[in-house]
Amino acid sequence: MATTGKSKTKETSPSKTVKVYKGWCKRCGICVAFCPRQALETDKDGYPSLKDPRGCDGCGWCELMCPDFAIVVEDAKS
Amino acid sequence: MPNGRHIIYDYLRTTKRFPHMWCPGCGLGTFLGAFLRAVDKSGYTKDQIVLISGIGCSGRISTYADFNTLHTTHGRALTFATGIKLTKPGLKVIVIMGDGDATAIGGNHFIHAARRNLDITAIVINNSVYGMTGGQVSPETPLDVRTTTSPYGNVESPFDICKLAEAAGAAFVARSTVYHVKLMERLIGRAIDRKGFDVLEIISQCPVQYGRRVGLKSPVEMLQWQKDHAVTQEKARGMSEEDLKDKIRIGALVDNEAPTYQEKLDAMKQSFKGVE
Numbered sequence: 347m348a349t350t351g352k353s354k355t356k357e358t359s360p361s362k363t364v365k366v367y368k369g370w371c372k373r374c375g376i377c378v379a380f381c382p383r384q385a386l387e388t389d390k391d392g393y394p395s396l397k398d399p400r401g402c403d404g405c406g407w408c409e410l411m412c413p414d415f416a417i418v419v420e421d422a423k424s
Numbered sequence: 425m426p427n428g429r430h431i432i433y434d435y436l437r438t439t440k441r442f443p444h445m446w447c448p449g450c451g452l453g454t455f456l457g458a459f460l461r462a463v464d465k466s467g468y469t470k471d472q473i474v475l476i477s478g479i480g481c482s483g484r485i486s487t488y489a490d491f492n493t494l495h496t497t498h499g500r501a502l503t504f505a506t507g508i509k510l511t512k513p514g515l516k517v518i519v520i521m522g523d524g525d526a527t528a529i530g531g532n533h534f535i536h537a538a539r540r541n542l543d544i545t546a547i548v549i550n551n552s553v554y555g556m557t558g559g560q561v562s563p564e565t566p567l568d569v570r571t572t573t574s575p576y577g578n579v580e581s582p583f584d585i586c587k588l589a590e591a592a593g594a595a596f597v598a599r600s601t602v603y604h605v606k607l608m609e610r611l612i613g614r615a616i617d618r619k620g621f622d623v624l625e626i627i628s629q630c631p632v633q634y635g636r637r638v639g640l641k642s643p644v645e646m647l648q649w650q651k652d653h654a655v656t657q658e659k660a661r662g663m664s665e666e667d668l669k670d671k672i673r674i675g676a677l678v679d680n681e682a683p684t685y686q687e688k689l690d691a692m693k694q695s696f697k698g699v700e
Contacts, residue, residue, distance in 0.1 A: 370442060374449035374631075379644040409430070410605045413453025413643075414443055418430045 362404030363422045364396045370416040377408035377417060432460040435470070437490045444488060446481060449643020451602035451628030455549060456485055458605055459520075462612035463491075473516045474508055476501045478525035481556045481630075482549045485520050499530030502537045505544050513686055516616065517543070523550040523564040527583050531563070538592035538621050540685045545615045545622045548585055551630040559633035570637055585625045590678045595620030597678035601627040601650040604674060611676065620684050627654075627672055 364386070373392040385401035386394045386408065394417070396402055406419045436442070446452050463473065470491050477486040479498035486493035492515070496504045505519045526534050526548040537544060553571060554560040560573040564585070568577040589597045596618055600608040608626060615622035629635060629646035640646045650672075657675040660668060683691075 372443065372448035374643045376449060376643055376647060380647065410457065410609075411454055412457070413446065413448075413450055415430070415432060415436070415453065415457060416443075 361422050362402055363399065363420055364394075364402060364408065365418045365420060366394055367416045367418070368393055370414045372414050372416075374413065376411050376413065380407065380411060382407055431464050432457050435460040435463065435490050436488055440487050442488075445484060447630075447632045449629065449631045449646075450481070451551065451626070451630075452481055452485065452549065454602045454605060455608065455626055455628060456488065458609040459485075459547075459612055460489065462609050462616060465613055466616045468516050468616070472514075473518060474505075474512075475518050475520065476505045476508070477520045478522065478530065479556075480522040480524055480554070481551075482520055482522040482525070499525050499528070499533065501525060502530060502533040502544070502546065505546075506537060506540075506542055509542055509544055509686070513543070516545075518545045518547070518616070520547045520549065522555075523548060523552065523585070524554050524562045527563040527585060527588070535588065535592040538589050538594040538623065541593060541595055541621045541682055543619050543621070543684045543686055545624070547612070547615075547624045547626060549626045549628050550585060551628045551634060552582075553630055553634040555630045555633040559637065571634075586623070586673075586677050589623035589625075593621075593682075594623045594678065595680050595682050595684075596622040596676070597625075598623070598676045599625040599627065599672065599674050601654050601672065601674060602629060603647045603650040604654060607674060614676070620680075620682060 371393055377394050378386045378388050383401050383403060385397055387397045389395045404419055408417045409419045473491040475486050475489055475491045476494045476496060477483045478496055478501040483495055486495045494504055501519045501521050505517045509517045550564050552564045554562050559571050561571045561578050564582045565571060565578045566582055570577055586597050586599050596615060598611045600611050611624055615624050627650060629643055631643040631646055635646045640649055653672050654674045655671045660673050
C-alpha cells in the first residue's frame with residue numbers, strides 16, 4: 347500500500363516530474379487528497395500541480411489512481 | 425492525448441471522444457487503468473483478447489479499450505462470452521459487468537456460467553446503484569439506503585457477489601476496492617492468467633448517484649470510506665464476527681482447480697472415438 351509508507355517527507359533530488367494533462371483532468375481532487383507525500387496542491391483553477399519537486403519521490407500513486415488518465419509521472423530529464 | 429511513456433495509452437481508443445464520459449472521480453477510470461496494465465503484463469496481444477461488456481456506465485469500457493470488443497445487451501454479456509469461448513476456445517474472453525448487469529437482469533447467466541466453469545474471466549464492478557439511468561436501487565444497494573426508487577430506504581438485502589459466485593461453483597473468487605489499486609491490478613492479472621471461471625468483484629465509487637445519497641459528498645470521501653472499511657484476508661482471520669460486520673474482505677477468497685467446461689466436453693468427445 348502506497349499510503350502506508352513512511353510519513354515523514356524525505357528530501358530527494360527532483361528526479362521525477364508530474365505532468366498533468368488539463369484537457370483530460372476533471373478536477374476530482376483524488377490525487378491531491380491521497381498523495382502519500384502531500385506533494386500536490388490545487389491551483390487556482392482547481393487543477394493539481396506539484397507543490398515542490400523535492401517533495402515528490404516519484405511513487406506514481408497519482409498516476410495509478412487518476413480516473414481520467416490525466417497524470418503521468420516521468421523522469422525529470424526526459 | 426497526454427505525452428508520456430504511460431503504458432495504457434497504447435490500449436486506449438483515443439478517437440472515442442476523450443476525456444471519457446464518466447463523471448469526475450468515478451472508479452471506472454481507475455479500474456480501466458489497472459485493467460490495461462494487468463493485460464499488458466499478462467503477455468496477451470490485443471488480438472488474443474475479447475472484451476465483452478453489457479449496459480450501463482461499465483459498458484462503455486468496451487468502447488474505450490482497444491481489443492476485440494463487444495458491447496452487448498443488458499445482462500447478456502456472459503451469454504455472448506459463452507458463445508465466443510465455445511466457438512473460438514483459443515481466445516482469452518474477459519467480461520466486464522456492472523452490479524446491475526451481473527446480479528439483476530443477468531443474475532441467472534452469472535450463476536450458470538459459474539456452475540459450468542467456463543474458461544472466462546468475469547469482472548463485476550459494484551457501485552451499489554444504477555448510475556447511468558439516474559440512481560435506481562440495485563441488488564447491491566445496502567439496506568435502508570435512499571435511492572430514486574427507494575425514497576424511504578431500501579428494504580431488500582443486497583447480494584454478496586463473492587459468496588454467490590462461490591456457491592455457484594466459480595473456480596476463482598476475489599474482491600478488491602478501487603482504492604486498493606495495486607491489489608486490484610494483481611488480482612486482475614491473476615484472474616487472467618488462470619483457467620476456469622474467475623469472478624472478481626471491484627467495489628467502486630459512484631460519487632454522483634450514490635455517494636451524495638449516503639452522506640459521502642465527494643469522490644475523496646468515498647475512497648476514504650473504502651480505505652477504512654476494507655480488510656485483507658490475513659487481517660480478517662484475527663478479527664471477530666462482530667468487528668467484521670461492516671467491513672469488506674478483500675483479496676483472493678476462493679482459488680480451486682477444477683476441470684473447465686471445455687475440458688469436460690473434450691474428454692467426452694474423446695470417449696466417443698471408435699464408437700460406431
